[in-house]
Amino acid sequence: MLTRTKRFINLETLQTVKPREFCRLWFNATDDDEQVRGYRAKCVQLLSRILGVKPETISSKWxxxxxxxxxxxxxxxxxxxxxxxxxxxxxxGKNPDLADLIIERMKSSH
Structure with a gap:
């Protein structure tokens, strides 16, 4: 059975997430993963896509x-x-009922 939580995300009370933490969460990265060559470039690409900022800006100014x-x-x-x-x-992904509800909602919002 699916339980309800908050009906929406309140952006006013939403906690902030630092970029390093965001990349770690997104990539499920460990300390060792962060040391791998190319990890920073992956983070730059991810941040660029999520935030709509050019990768060059992130690489050179952040x-x-x-x-x-x-x-x-x-x-x-x-x-x-x-x-x-x-x-x-x-x-x-772990709850087929929730996945169905999300897909249903996405279809109805178009």
Missing amino acids: GEGIEFNQMPEQYEKTLAYANSLREIIDAA
Whole structure:
């Protein structure tokens, strides 16, 4: 049986997510995974797609390494929202009833 939780995500109270944490969650990465060559490039591509920012901007203006310390703060809530959606999709993959409800809702919203 499917239980209901919050009906919507309130962006005003949504916690923020830092870019390194977001990439770790998205890729299910470990400390060792973060050391692999190309990991930062994967993060840049992911952040670019999620935030709609050019990869060159992220690479050249948001700081070295995988912390992206100079990312403008306004994007942290967007990352939190995207992470919430990822969690819903992951949960739907484990619960066929939830997956059916989500697909049904997506069809009816068009």
